[in-house]
Amino acid sequence: SAVISQKPSRDICQRGTSLTIQCQVDSQVTMMFWYRQQPGQSLTLIATANQGSEATYESGFVIDKFPISRPNLTFSTLTVSNMSPEDSSIYLCSVSGLGGGQETQYFGPGTRLLVL
């Protein structure tokens, strides 16, 4: 199985600033995804990070607010822009293509974000 890491693990940010979250996998993967999990809620998919092209965003999420990069098959970043307290959440990256079914997703440890 692969090792998935995220940086930072947690952060406290001021309103109006931006934070970039990194996701690194120790092997090449087909798909990478970014989720948000608000307190007490389940996971909501923000976007699919596509290698070498623009990310595919889900309804309710836009590139200006959540720009995503994926320069290669092992790394992706998610930026939370112009943050507000409503952005306080856990942000999780996941990857698939590691086995257990092509669509099985494995999650990174998450980034806990608090916006004041």
Next chain:
Amino acid sequence: GQNIDQPTEMTATEGAIVQINCTYQTSGFNGLFWYQQHAGEAPTFLSYNVLDGLEEKGRFSSFLSRSKGYSYLLLKELQMKDSASYLCAVNEAGSYQLTFGKGTKLSVIP
């Protein structure tokens, strides 16, 4: 689109068996997943069903009926460490994406 339902909370006794149900409605089904998530941690993969029937993996088993749009996760010989949220997720045909249910918070009591 997809609609996934599972109970919000369940309580069971240490050593017992508990069944967590999940029903789904999807336009094209391509597999159902169960994840375990302890408080403050990331979800961890438990099981994957794409064909009807029961998949057993140690103390955990998962069942799928595609015709009924129904799955359950069966946990045997419950341990205190099994206290967690259990998330049901469905993959739709033609997509790598998973849609997650709201999760079932299981509390195991002595």
